[in-house]
Amino acid sequence: MRSSRLFTILLGILALSASACSKSTLQTPSVPAQSRPASSMEFSQSASWHESWQNLSAKLQRDGLDAARTNALFARLDMPPSAVPMGIKVKELYTNKFLPRPKAQPQKPFKTKLGIPGPWFKGVVTTANAKKCRDFIDQHAVAFARAELNYGVPSEVAAALLFVETRLGGYLGKHNAFYMLASMAVTRDPADIPEYMSKLPGSENRIPWIREKMAVKADWAYKELKALLSYCYANGLDPLKIKGSVYGAIGLCQFMPSNIFRYGVDGNADGVIDLFTVDDAVASLSNYLRRNGWRSNLSVTEQTRVLRTYNAMDIYAHTILALARTIRQLG
Numbered sequence: 001m002r003s004s005r006l007f008t009i010l011l012g013i014l015a016l017s018a019s020a021c022s023k024s025t026l027q028t029p030s031v032p033a034q035s036r037p038a039s040s041m042e043f044s045q046s047a048s049w050h051e052s053w054q055n056l057s058a059k060l061q062r063d064g065l066d067a068a069r070t071n072a073l074f075a076r077l078d079m080p081p082s083a084v085p086m087g088i089k090v091k092e093l094y095t096n097k098f099l100p101r102p103k104a105q106p107q108k109p110f111k112t113k114l115g116i117p118g119p120w121f122k123g124v125v126t127t128a129n130a131k132k133c134r135d136f137i138d139q140h141a142v143a144f145a146r147a148e149l150n151y152g153v154p155s156e157v158a159a160a161l162l163f164v165e166t167r168l169g170g171y172l173g174k175h176n177a178f179y180m181l182a183s184m185a186v187t188r189d190p191a192d193i194p195e196y197m198s199k200l201p202g203s204e205n206r207i208p209w210i211r212e213k214m215a216v217k218a219d220w221a222y223k224e225l226k227a228l229l230s231y232c233y234a235n236g237l238d239p240l241k242i243k244g245s246v247y248g249a250i251g252l253c254q255f256m257p258s259n260i261f262r263y264g265v266d267g268n269a270d271g272v273i274d275l276f277t278v279d280d281a282v283a284s285l286s287n288y289l290r291r292n293g294w295r296s297n298l299s300v301t302e303q304t305r306v307l308r309t310y311n312a313m314d315i316y317a318h319t320i321l322a323l324a325r326t327i328r329q330l331g
């Protein structure tokens with residue numbers, strides 16, 4: 001039953017691929033309103049933020065990014081770096097290192113009727129959510145069938161992962177990925193995140209430690225920024241229009257930009273890898289899982305190990321596997 005449906009669906013792929021040729025185009029300049037600063041207090045009080053962007057732009061060009069596009073892009077970025085991504089990261093690192101809190105008793109793993117160990121993310125593994133995933137698979141039957149055939153990742157697992165990451169594309173992050181990564185890349189001085197520093201007890205005595213961590217994270221953000229811009233230029237996408245997480249993960253499958261080059265797939269063969277389309281997101285995440293060890297007939301423990309390459313938490317992997325089984329039980 002399943003395989004004959006699969007075959008019918010695959011017959012439709014060629015026709016679909018031939019007609020799908022729309023390309024994203026560069027649009028007129030404008031910074032998304034939701035990316036604008038809520039308060040100028042969130043940013044460095046330094047008067048030289050224009051200079052920060054200029055230096056960043058010059059470095060990207062020295063590292064090989066197209067000069068005209070990069071200059072034009074930064075000319076449109078008419079606001080100071082945001083302290084938000086680096087501030088949140090420093091707060092997290094500092095709190096873990098210097099302000100350990102008595103941990104709540106961790107939930108012990110437990111057996112469940114589904115055969116997937118708990119705990120799971122609260123409120124995710126429900127029949128209602130499984131139905132949403134089943135409907136989503138049916139609506140995008142070609143994308144899921146093709147990915148399952150090419151990479152061996154069951155549709156239910158791919159859909160459950162998309163549900164956990166972005167609620168099937170319903171929540172794609174409220175930030176502009178380019179602005180967040182660019183901000184993080186130029187925020188290297190504890191004085192640039194005063195709102196965060198003032199709330200961390202004892203931080204004034206640990207400036208060298210904080211500065212060192214900021215440098216590592218800023219370098220990381222720079223690499224991701226470079227990957228994001230290379231991706232946008234290669235695919236005709238406008239970086240100022242790409243929504244993402246506070247750390248620049250994008251698309252239905254929430255890939256970091258550097259992973260797009262490693263694992264991104266143009267699922268619908270329209271010449272563009274666009275992780276905001278279901279076809280490309282499902283193909284890309286399935287390729288990612290396959291390349292990180294997904295095979296048919298893996299045990300739950302082995303499936304968990306593969307999913308943990310996507311996100312290192314057991315609860316993440318177990319939630320996806322439990323939701324996938326619930327979808328399958330719907331038939």
Ligand SMILES: [Ca+2]
Binds near residue numbers: 270272273
């Ligand atoms: Ca595509």
